[in-house]
Amino acid sequence: MVLSILGALALASLAVAVPLDRRQVPSTLTATSSGTAAPTGSSSDSIDAAFTAKGKIYFGNIGDEGTLAQGETTEILNANFGQITPENSMKWATIEPSPGDYKWAGADFLADYAMANGKILRCHTLLWHSQLPDYVSSITDKAEAVAGRYAGKCYAWDVVNEIFNDDGSFRDSVFYRVLGEDFVKVAFNAARRADPEAKLYINDYSLDNLDWAEPKVTAMASNVKKWIAGGIPIDGIGSQAHLAAGGASGVGAALSALAASGVSEVAITELDIAGAAPADYQAAVQGCLDVETCVGVTVWGVTDAQSWRSEDTPVLFDANYEPKPAYTALLDMLNGS
Numbered sequence: 001m002v003l004s005i006l007g008a009l010a011l012a013s014l015a016v017a018v019p020l021d022r023r024q025v026p027s028t029l030t031a032t033s034s035g036t037a038a039p040t041g042s043s044s045d046s047i048d049a050a051f052t053a054k055g056k057i058y059f060g061n062i063g064d065e066g067t068l069a070q071g072e073t074t075e076i077l078n079a080n081f082g083q084i085t086p087e088n089s090m091k092w093a094t095i096e097p098s099p100g101d102y103k104w105a106g107a108d109f110l111a112d113y114a115m116a117n118g119k120i121l122r123c124h125t126l127l128w129h130s131q132l133p134d135y136v137s138s139i140t141d142k143a144e145a146v147a148g149r150y151a152g153k154c155y156a157w158d159v160v161n162e163i164f165n166d167d168g169s170f171r172d173s174v175f176y177r178v179l180g181e182d183f184v185k186v187a188f189n190a191a192r193r194a195d196p197e198a199k200l201y202i203n204d205y206s207l208d209n210l211d212w213a214e215p216k217v218t219a220m221a222s223n224v225k226k227w228i229a230g231g232i233p234i235d236g237i238g239s240q241a242h243l244a245a246g247g248a249s250g251v252g253a254a255l256s257a258l259a260a261s262g263v264s265e266v267a268i269t270e271l272d273i274a275g276a277a278p279a280d281y282q283a284a285v286q287g288c289l290d291v292e293t294c295v296g297v298t299v300w301g302v303t304d305a306q307s308w309r310s311e312d313t314p315v316l317f318d319a320n321y322e323p324k325p326a327y328t329a330l331l332d333m334l335n336g337s
C-alpha cells in the first residue's frame with residue numbers, strides 16, 4: 001500500500017501556480033494588509049504594521065468561517081493582523097472526512113478571505129496525528145491533493161505537525177509506525193511537488209525554552225539539520241508557543257537554537273499565553289524580533305471567547321472584542337514608546 005502511494009505521489013501532475021503577490025514581495029504585501037482603520041471599538045492601530053516596520057513579514061492570527069462570522073472578529077482581523085492560519089478547516093478530518101470525499105468549502109472560504117483581504121496565508125496542516133478521520137491507516141496522497149489545491153496561495157505550509165515527544169523521540173503516530181522517519185521525506189517531497197513556492201515547515205509545541213524544553217528543541221534542530229543535509233526540502237521550523245503564564249522568557253533563545261539548524265526561517269505559529277500578561281507577550285514577540293530569521297508571529301485566536309484555551313484567557317482581545325493590555329503593550333514595544 002505504501003509503495004503504491006509513493007508511486008501515486010510521484011506520478012501526480014504538478015500544480016499550476018498562480019501569482020503569489022503577497023508571498024513573494026513581503027514588503028509590498030504587508031503594505032496592503034496594514035494601515036486599515038478599525039471600523040469598530042477595537043484597537044485602531046495595526047500590530048501587523050508595527051511589527052513589519054521592524055523588518056518582519058507578518059503578525060497574524062487564526063480564523064475559519066465560523067469564527068470570522070462572530071461579532072467583530074473579521075473587523076479586528078482586517079484592521080490589526082496581516083496573516084491568517086486556518087484554525088481547523090485544512091485538517092484532515094475536516095477536509096477529507098471519508099476517503100476521496102473532499103470538503104473544500106471551509107478551507108476555500110479561508111483561502112478566499114486571505115486572498116481578498118491581502119492577508120498572508122499560513123496553511124495548516126497536511127499531516128498531524130490529531131484530528132484525523134477514522135479511515136486513515138497509512139500515509140496517502142492527500143498531501144499532494146490538498147497542497148496542490150492551494151498552490152500559489154500559501155505563504156507557508158505546516159507540512160508535518162507535532163511529530164516529536166517532549167523527550168525528543170519520535171511520536172508513535174500512524175505515520176511513524178508505517179514508514180519510520182521516512183514519512184517526513186515523503187510528506188515534504190509531496191508538498192514541494194504540489195506547491196513549489198510555499199515555505200515548507202515542520203511545526204511543534206514545547207519548543208519554548210532551553211530549560212525543560214531543551215531535549216525537544218535539540219532533537220528538532222538536529223533532525224532538521226540532518227534532513228536538510230539529506231535533501232529534504234524543509235524551509236522553516238514553527239514553534240507553536242502555547243505558553244503558561246510566565247513562560248515566555250526563553251522563547252528567543254529557543255528560536256535561536258532552532259534557527260541554527262540551517263532552515264531559512266523560523267516563526268512563532270500558534271502563540272497564546274495563559275493570562276495574557278503584557279510582559280509575557282512582549283517577551284515572546286521580542287524573541288522573534290531578536291532572531292533575524294524569525295519571519296513572523298501568529299496568535300492562536302482572536303478573542304478569549306473563541307480561544308481553544310478560553311478558560312486561560314490567553315489571547316489579545318477579550319470576549320467583548322476589546323483589545324487587552326497585552327495588545328497595547330505590544331504596540332508600545334513595537335512603536336518604541
Ligand code: XIL
Pocket residue numbers: 087088161240270308
Ligand atoms: C486546535 C483548535 O484551536 C481547536 O479549535 C480544535 O478543536 C483543536 O485544535 N496545536 C495545533 C493546532 O497545531 O492545530 C491546535 O488547534 C492547537 C494545538
